[in-house]
Amino acid sequence: MIKCLLVEDQTLVRLGLANLLNLDSAINIEAQAEDGLQALALLAEHSFDIALLDMRMPNLDGLGVLQKMREKGDKTPVLIITTFEDCDVLVKALNLGARGYVLKDIELEELISAIKQVVAGERVLQSAVTDFLLKKQLSPQFCLTGKEQTVLQCLSLGMSNKVIAKKLDNSEGTIRNHVSQILAKLEVKDRTQAVIKAINQNLI
Amino acid sequence: MIKCLLVEDQTLVRLGLANLLNLDSAINIEAQAEDGLQALALLAEHSFDIALLDMRMPNLDGLGVLQKMREKGDKTPVLIITTFEDCDVLVKALNLGARGYVLKDIELEELISAIKQVVAGERVLQSAVTDFLLKKQLSPQFCLTGKEQTVLQCLSLGMSNKVIAKKLDNSEGTIRNHVSQILAKLEVKDRTQAVIKAINQNLI
DNA sequence: ACCGAGCTATGACAGATGTCACTGTTTTTA
DNA sequence: TAAAAACAGTGACATCTGTCATAGCTCGGT
Missing domain, CATH: 1.10.10.10 (Winged helix-like DNA-binding domain superfamily/Winged helix DNA-binding domain)
Structure with missing residues (x-):
């Protein structure tokens, strides 16, 4: 059973996503946070197999959370789930050790498989994201x-x-x-x- | 049992929301659409007690769907669920006969009660939204x-x-x-x- | 030691932008 | 109907913006 922390500011999206993911027998959303500070607090108190991080959040955004986690030596694998293709943020997130970066319009099965891959130690980048990255770097x-x-x-x-x-x-x-x-x-x-x-x- | 059409482009959000709402015994998401055109097609084929419309969508946005519905004489009550406070869009949506307008950061219970109110024939505007509207109109x-x-x-x-x-x-x-x-x-x-x-x- | 890239700077220039004052017409509203 | 907005236009003006050529400095890599 994969122990997940889900961090997302919009209540509806967070609860909905938690529900969906919990339907998968291998995945268990053990905690939820609605901003970066709550996320850090939860990460400090409990241990998770993976943290699902939204990028845009009040108080402390996804990058901020990643940064703080690294400062504290927290090695919890992080999968970024965001709405936007953002070359710069993507690079920063990867540099801060994010293990995956997917867009919110991903299909549910893909997300679930992404989670499992990250937990298994793999790196996951949606093709939409890598295309974007390559396009940038090649030019x-x-x-x-x-x-x-x-x-x-x-x-x-x-x-x-x-x-x-x-x-x-x-x-x-x-x-x-x-x-x-x-x-x-x-x-x-x-x-x-x-x-x-x-x-x-x-x-x- | 309230028959709902849910229109939202992001798969995760749509599925999640559908799941959450279906947990309420009075609500049943009978159909889902991921853009405006699909929504119109479904509205033409079936009848619903309420349509939950996202604003920002590919192909045809929420306002476009409303407009087409009105042109066709479709009286299905519409509840707009959107991410943004947008005075102009709000006014346009209301003029096109939307029965409610709520932001995506609404709490689940509030959303459910909003749905029930709209179906009951009431008009639902979140206080955050009406505040915004008043602020504008007073200046x-x-x-x-x-x-x-x-x-x-x-x-x-x-x-x-x-x-x-x-x-x-x-x-x-x-x-x-x-x-x-x-x-x-x-x-x-x-x-x-x-x-x-x-x-x-x-x-x- | 040299090269390229990034950063800084200047001067000159054409064109875009924003302001103001003033003049009308049309449409709305009181 | 009369007043108030919205809409359209002109000319003059100061300033801002963007381009170009040119040049010096520093730093990392070969």
Whole structure:
């Protein structure tokens, strides 16, 4: 019997998923958390065979939970279940030792088999996810540098070049150059389109 | 026994929710659809006591389904279950005759009671939703006119003033004036911030 | 030691953006 | 009907934005 911790903020989704998974005789949702902090508390008190983590949560998000777990030396295998294809978050999650990363539109049987695989020590990435990752990595011209990512974040907060320059302690011209680079890499024509793309693709 | 149609695109959420609701002895999920078109097909073939509609879906979204239902004279009561607080969509849904509008973070018991209320002919709006609606209506200076909403939609697609002018068959100056008005009403400084706000608050 | 990549910066330029004031027309509403 | 909005337009203006060429610096890898 696989002992699972399920972490998901939306009550309906959490209860529904717990029910579905419990229908499988090999799986047992032993505890549920509705945010990252609850998840950490439960992880500290009990031991689980696997933690099913949502990414977007109040208080502490999935990445935050992973980070804290690693800091504490908690080796519980983690399967990320999220709504969005997000290259950056995916990479971060894997670097933090997540054992799997699947999208919420996965079929139930696939999810169950993913859980079993992770518990068995395998690494599970949905093909949709790996495709996405490969597409990104195979096209380095679309990869933003660290500074560019920072600037893109600022753009996504609605900052002007002048404000960004002040905040990052650069000249306005430099920021303009970075923005220009970003637009080219994202293949868009202006900052507004860049922000839209960033939000839609969760690049930020 | 309440005969329900459940429409939701994410398989996990749909199955989970169906399971949960079926646990209530008065409720029976008789059919499920994973997009708007399937939903319409099912509605045409069978009769239900209530349709539980997700808003965001591929092919045809919740509003589209409602619209088609009304065109066909289908009087099946509809309860909207959505992730987002969206004043505009809420108003449109209610105008199209939706009997209830609840957020996905609702508690299970509340959802069940909402379903029963809608079937009983009542109108159900979560307090979170009505608060949101009131907040908006009490501040008319923030209400966008029809034209302004149209322009804001264009902005949210990343269009320039010139492109919008051509699309809407106006002069560029007129569009500039509309944009200026929108920025004032949304209390932001430029189109990028307007788009961010529009996306975050689902004004579009 | 050298190369490439990332970061910084400048200047000049064209074009886009946003504001303001002012003028109309049409539609809604009181 | 009269007032109030919404809608459409113009011209002028300051500022912001994005592009391009060019150049110096630093750092990791070969």
